[in-house]
Amino acid sequence: MTLRRRRTALYMPASNARAIAKARGLACDVVILDLEDAVAPDEKARARQQVVDEIGAGGFGTRELVVRINALDTPWGADDAAAVRAIGADAVLVPKMASVSGLAAVRHALREDGPPIWAMIETCAGVLALPALAAAAGEMRLAALVAGTNDLAKEMRCRPGADRMPLVPALAGLVTAARAAGIVALDGVCNALDAPDRFAAECAQGVALGFDGKTLIHPAQIDAAHAAFGPSxxxxxxxxxxxxxxxxxxxxxxxxxxxxxxxxxxxxxxxxxxxxxxx
Structure with a gap:
C-alpha cells in the first residue's frame, strides 16, 4: 500500500482560475480549493461552478484534492455541499466544526456515499467538542482535523507570538483527538510570508506536537514544510x-x-x- 502524505495542504481560491491551473504543477501533497474565506460573497456561485468544472477537467495528478465549502448555516453552504458531493473530490473541508450534530448535518448534506469530511477546528466550542468529534469519526467518515489558528486566536482574544504559546493546548488537543480516532491532523497556516524563520519555527513546532503536515497560503511555503514534515x-x-x-x-x-x-x-x-x- 502506498503511503498518502499530507505534509503540505495548499489553499487556493476557487474563484481564481489561474491559481487553480498553477496548482496542477505544484509539489504540494494536497490542494484545497477554497470556496469560503478566499471568495467574496458576490463570487460564490461562479467559484462553485468553477470548482465543478476544474475537478471535472482533472490534471491534478497524485495530489489529494479537497474542497473547502462554506458552513451549512451560511447562504451558500447547502448549495456548496450539493455541488461537490459527487464530483470526485477526495474530501470536503468544513469550517467551524463545533459539534457532533453539526458533523452529522454535513454528513447528511454530502450523503452517506459522498466524500469524507475534513473538519476545521477554529472556535472555542470546536476545541471543547474534540473528544466527541473523535468518537464519531468512524460513523461520520471524518478523515481529518484541521487547525484554524487565525479564527481561533480571534475568538479566544489571545495574541499568539512566534511561539504560538496561547494556542498550544488547543493544538495538542486537536492532535490527541486525531490520534484517538486514527485520522489526520493538520496544523494551521502561517501568515508571515516574508518571515521564513518564523515559518520554519512553526513547522518545527507542528512536528514536535505530532501534526502530519501544515496548511499553507502560498506556494513559496511548500519546500520548507516538506523538509520539516519529512524524515530527517x-x-x-x-x-x-x-x-x-x-x-x-x-x-x-x-x-x-x-x-x-x-x-x-x-x-x-x-x-x-x-x-x-x-x-
Whole structure:
C-alpha cells in the first residue's frame, strides 16, 4: 500500500482560475480549493461552478484534492455541499466544526456515499467538542482535523507570538483527538510570508506536537514544510537500524531488543517502518 502524505495542504481560491491551473504543477501533497474565506460573497456561485468544472477537467495528478465549502448555516453552504458531493473530490473541508450534530448535518448534506469530511477546528466550542468529534469519526467518515489558528486566536482574544504559546493546548488537543480516532491532523497556516524563520519555527513546532503536515497560503511555503514534515537523515538512519535489528535471525520473535544502549520495542519497529515508507 502506498503511503498518502499530507505534509503540505495548499489553499487556493476557487474563484481564481489561474491559481487553480498553477496548482496542477505544484509539489504540494494536497490542494484545497477554497470556496469560503478566499471568495467574496458576490463570487460564490461562479467559484462553485468553477470548482465543478476544474475537478471535472482533472490534471491534478497524485495530489489529494479537497474542497473547502462554506458552513451549512451560511447562504451558500447547502448549495456548496450539493455541488461537490459527487464530483470526485477526495474530501470536503468544513469550517467551524463545533459539534457532533453539526458533523452529522454535513454528513447528511454530502450523503452517506459522498466524500469524507475534513473538519476545521477554529472556535472555542470546536476545541471543547474534540473528544466527541473523535468518537464519531468512524460513523461520520471524518478523515481529518484541521487547525484554524487565525479564527481561533480571534475568538479566544489571545495574541499568539512566534511561539504560538496561547494556542498550544488547543493544538495538542486537536492532535490527541486525531490520534484517538486514527485520522489526520493538520496544523494551521502561517501568515508571515516574508518571515521564513518564523515559518520554519512553526513547522518545527507542528512536528514536535505530532501534526502530519501544515496548511499553507502560498506556494513559496511548500519546500520548507516538506523538509520539516519529512524524515530527517537522522530519522532515516534510526529507522533503518531498528528494522535491521528486528530482522536479525535471533530477534525475529522478540518483543523488545537492545539497540545502541536503548530498549527498542515492536511499537518502535512499526514507527520505523512508517518513517521509511515516507521516503
Amino acid at each position: 537523515a537522522e530519522d532515516l538512519a534510526w529507522a533503518r537500524a531498528v528494522i535491521a535489528a528486528f530482522a536479525a535471525p535471533g530477534n525475529a520473535d522478540k518483543g523488545a531488543i537492545r539497540l545502541d544502549g536503548q530498549m527498542v520495542e515492536r511499537l518502535h519497529l512499526a514507527e520505523a517502518e512508517a518513517v521509511v515508507a515516507e521516503v
